Amino acid sequence: MAQGTIKKIVTDRGFGFIKTEKGDLFFHLSAVQETRFDQLYEGQAVEYEEGEGPKGPRAESVKPV
Numbered sequence: 001m002a003q004g005t006i007k008k009i010v011t012d013r014g015f016g017f018i019k020t021e022k023g024d025l026f027f028h029l030s031a032v033q034e035t036r037f038d039q040l041y042e043g044q045a046v047e048y049e050e051g052e053g054p055k056g057p058r059a060e061s062v063k064p065v
Contacts, residue, residue, distance in 0.1 A: 001047040003065060006040055018046060018059050025050065027059035034063045 007024055009016040014029040014037065027048065029037035040046075040062075048059040 003047045006042050006044045025059045027062050031060045031062045033061055
């Protein structure tokens with residue numbers, strides 16, 4: 001699994017962005033595993049799998065490290 005850090009969380013909209021080596025990657029609250037979306041915070045290290053969504057690349061299976 002790839003690793004990155006939470007760059008931004010938009011709590012009221014249910015999504016965020018992960019800072020990766022390739023740039024920022026979108027993730028939706030439904031992709032979060034092993035914790036709740038509202039427990040994630042900016043700067044937190046996470047691991048994820050890169051997937052493809054309707055609007056382009058996105059993170060899936062997002063888990064805190």
